[in-house]
Amino acid sequence: MTDRPQTGAEYLASLGDGRTVVLDGERVESVPAHPALAGTAATIASLYDAMHGPDADVLLATTPEGVRTHAFSAIPRSRADLRAQREAIRAWQRMTHGWLGRTPETLASHLTSMAAHASFYGAQADAVRGALVAHQRGVVHHVQALVNPPVDRDLPPDEVADVFLHIVREQSDGLVLRGAKAVVTGAATAQRILVSHFGGEVRDDGFAIACTVPVGAPGLRLYARTAPAHADQPLATRFAEHDALVVFDDVLVPWEDVLIRDADTMLGHNRGAVGWNARLAFQSATRLEAKLEWIAGLAVRATEIMGTTSIRGVQAALGEVIAFRHVVSGMRDAMIEQAAPVGDEGLEGGRAWGPGVEPALAFSAYAPDAYSRMRVTLETAVASGLAHLPVPADGLAAHPGLAPLLRGSAGADAGERLAVMGALWDAIGTGFGARHELYERSHWGQPERTHVGILGLARATGRVAEWQRGS
The missing domain is CATH 1.20.140.10 (Butyryl-CoA Dehydrogenase, subunit A, domain 3)
Known part of the structure; x- marks a missing residue:
């Protein structure tokens, strides 16, 4: 991985990682070539290319470690940094007119906040710091998977093990996850998924899991439906983000990608402890x-x-x-x-x-x-x-x-x-x-x-x- 943002071509090539995407009930062979996904993938690629063009000075910042990254992916150290981050976000958002809810800088909100409070995550502090550095190098495109499927909402999350994401077993090389997350916006055109939990508070550590997972990880499957669009719809053809059901079928997450492992930390994380x-x-x-x-x-x-x-x-x-x-x-x-x-x-x-x-x-x-x-x-x-x-x-x-x-x-x-x-x-x-x-x-x-x-x-x-x- 280089210490510079990826290009649009590199981003598009990364989508050929063997991922399992089922759109409208049919397996997608190539995300960048699929009619319902190609416009959005090309739009995201253009954002990456902008970081190598005339707007690079507005879009980029250099971390204390020397990594050149999107400004919002750096931890701000002053109000001046926040103003610079505002301008970097604006530059990208005005390219998409704000119609992409999950542009590649979005989940830096979580990763920078977590890394700035790494000690809060105890034994996983190094993994939290490492997740931010890995994102900064290349500005890896994350989307988030927070919401449980809308079933048994009258029960605590840790009593719905047949549907909700949970830990099947712990191994020397990581955690094995099974279950599902719903409404994962833009998953088909992302590179990694930031998995966490939001909603009814969990009490069982087996359901209190936050981690990052490659979209092409073995055992991971995405299911989504399109919003039908005509060729002359200028927004739907360039900016459609499909909300996916993401299914984990015994997906192995290495320890270095595990960010939260216990219910108390998850509770504090969701209640604003890290901002x-x-x-x-x-x-x-x-x-x-x-x-x-x-x-x-x-x-x-x-x-x-x-x-x-x-x-x-x-x-x-x-x-x-x-x-x-x-x-x-x-x-x-x-x-x-x-x-x-x-x-x-x-x-x-x-x-x-x-x-x-x-x-x-x-x-x-x-x-x-x-x-x-x-x-x-x-x-x-x-x-x-x-x-x-x-x-x-x-x-x-x-x-x-x-x-x-x-x-x-x-x-x-x-x-x-x-x-x-x-x-x-x-x-x-x-x-x-x-x-x-x-x-x-x-x-x-x-x-x-x-x-x-x-x-x-x-x-x-x-x-x-x-x-x-x-x-």
Whole structure:
């Protein structure tokens, strides 16, 4: 492994690792060549190539160990580092318009937080440090597998051994895992899976496992279904991420890849002891910022094409969408301004800095409902314009008589109308768009959990007591 980011070609070649991907019930022979996966794989490859292009200085940072990596994959040592990480995330997210939820820097939120608090992981501390270094070298594309399949949710996780992921046996060379994880976004086009647990708290060490696993590991199988897309859907053809069921059939995980092995550590890890939640919110807010910028720009042009921009209600709807972008951006920047030193003392390069937890939790509570409201707002403001798509944008040549009937206002011809409205429809109205609303709504799990966490933090930090004294 080199001490530089992999190229797009190297990433695509790595997907030919013998992985077992079953899409729509059929085995995928080649991920980069499959019609439903090729667009996303090519998009991710372009992100890797950008780290070797003119934006390299924005995208990259050098670790104290001398590894040149994506800036977000380095442990931040100051607010200035967090600002640089914001710009590196932005650069990638504006290439994808925020539509890929699992770009290769995403899971650095977990790996950097864990390595900055390596002593918390006890006997697995060296494995935690090693996992980050292995990710930094090449910017290995991880996705996460946290959620148990939606079955027997009325039982503790460690009482559902016939379905949920657990340790079958412990060997001198590692742990053998059996069971399944659900809704593993983007697994088919990833290189490794960061396996952990989130949901009902485990009490049995046999179910409290966090590790990293190659997607091509023997015994690992991915099952997913596509969201049907037409060739003229500009988002679905480039950015579709399929949510997979990942099945572990006695998969051996070497000890150097085992990050958590006991229930107490897993509980503390999930309750914010190392701050991965805030780091993930920092990355997610920057991604959503890019997504909302793209949607807002397209929505404004859509109303210009319809000739409705002078209508006060339409103006108010567009302003609300733009305000959503501003709120997300502001909460992310508040995470920088409220950042503080965290983690282990004596860390090479200086102590880590973590984003502010209060604005991170506020973002995770606010964004899901706001995204759904944004979608309804645009459906109301653009209305029939989203349905006025009688032919694909590339089908006009075969029907020249339609062009005069499909022209738009504000100088738009039929081609632009179909392209703009088709893209906006793909964003909010197609199966791709509906899946993204579900993704944003489910990104932080149960809303009640987030809200309870906000209350708990306010009590623990003395906020509630302060407010009560002032009332």
